[in-house]
Amino acid sequence: MNSPFSLPEASTHAVTVDRIFYLLLVLSGATVVLVFGLILLFAVRYRRGSSAKRGPMPEFLRREFEIGWTLATLLSFVFLFWWAGSADLSSLAAPAGSLEIHVVAKQWMWKTQHPSGAREINALHVPLGQPVHLLMSSQDVIHSFFVPAFRVKQDVVPGRETDIWFQASKLGVFPLLCAEYCGTDHSVMRGKITVMRPEDYARWLVQQPEGDDLAHEGAKLFVSQGCSGCHAGSSNVHAPRLAGIYGRMVQLSDGRTVKADDGYIRDSILQPKRDVVAGYDAIMPSFKGLLDDGELQSLTAYIRSLAEEGSHD
Template sequence: MQDFPIFPDQASTVAWQVDAIYFTLVALSVFFSIAIAAAITFFAIRYRKGNNVDRSNPMEENTVLELSWSIIPFILAMGVFGWSAVVFITIRTPPVDAVEVYVIGKQWMWHAQHPSGKSEINELHVPVDTPVKLIMTSQDVIHDFFIPAFRVKQDVVPGRYSMLWFEATKPGEYHLFCAEYCGTEHSVMVGTVTVLEQAEYENWIGGDAADEPLAVAGERLFTENGCISCHNGEPGAIGPPIANETIFGETREFEDGTSLTVDEAYIRDSILNPQAHIVAGYAPVMPSFDGQLSEQSLLQLIEYIKTQ
């Protein structure tokens, strides 16, 4: 009861940018609310019934007035819109050198998987002053990854990868909430984001030698599931080369003349729905792995392919 918070922590590089827009809007809102309330109160008192004041020449139309209170708010609105859009683009554009962490949402917990192999439930450890990019998906319904202190939020949608990035500026512990209603225990699908100093983070992330790095697990899956027999890159191989080949971020040309950049979504799609895009020069013979690989296995394969 002693707490009466009126403002959240500012703990990321975008927090103050969002707050600046917030305070501008608060100022505009307060100004217009008070102006209208004052005008109404003044008129209601001055022109109350029985008060003998000058009521001659009442206005019924005044195009100049109408246009000015249409155009001035419009200009203000466009200013806020543009400013806000610029900050939004920043929020939605992860830097290329960001530390990557995979996140899987499921009813009702958050599972974070670091490429080093370290994994956490309802917790996320990240380094301070370093851009961190989360690659997120859901195993069941739509969830939403929300860290109020960082002013970031992104839906986590089954069947696709969504991205969220931030750069924490203050070591500490912050709330992590699921913000999209996801069923019975929605309100306990919460956790803690712990921002560590660089050295502490290095210690934490490399602390347990028993962790199997994601890429290693992915390589194992790549062999076990037989991917390697076609995607081995040898002359005459049935599938396009993947093993020992850098394909992530490259452009793939397809039989139907279209092309795509190889990203997480493309890799996922190619495993689960391989007939959708046939790489030029290859036969459409790959079977679907839909239902055979967990979301986690898919992320391991993606990490393996990324690190080739």
């Protein structure tokens, strides 16, 4: 469905969202017509002085009719809830094997980084027909990543990583907007999403200037920020080795067990006193204010790459 007054449907999710939208539109339209039709009909039929019958309701209208319309509305609402709910749920978990792109929002621009390390500002090139998973965080205030043509909108929050995924289904260039008022230049915090054929995307990617990928950047930070001073195998400080921790369950000193995911690693770096690993002293300093979100993403990517190497042997 692509009428002249509607947005392009440029992602798989957009098609589902629009179907739900049109169904709601038709249902509400039919309800409006029915209700206003009846108001008109009754106003004319039972106008003052008309000879229409005004006795009690006919018997069949009382019970069956009441039960019938109540059930019908209930069932259609349950169906709508199920349909919209499952569409929403499927938009949350990115399929395995998605292309992972890091996004950092700041006043007032979007910075994106491809797995190869290629960076863009206020732009994002993606391949057609492949799921793209965005891992996003903000360097200052709350922003919101909004691509109307994909029907995708997700808040980008400082101090936290949010994510969203989409699969582009049309070639072209589509606007990216910030959908959360974020200060003076909020209205110009825009970008362009370019959907390319996969082979064109691959060609575009190799033409980009060589950037360090996140994990390599993280490896450098790990040394320059002094993490390796405690965490490296050669260190004299009693600190846990980080190889292989990503994705594992970690036993904490207060008895809890937590999964070492992105959020846990982020918290370990920013608020080390909160989740202290069992068997260690809480001597790790907080790096809050010392690392920006891009650096946190790089460090996390580095620790994660250690896990991937660890899982091979």
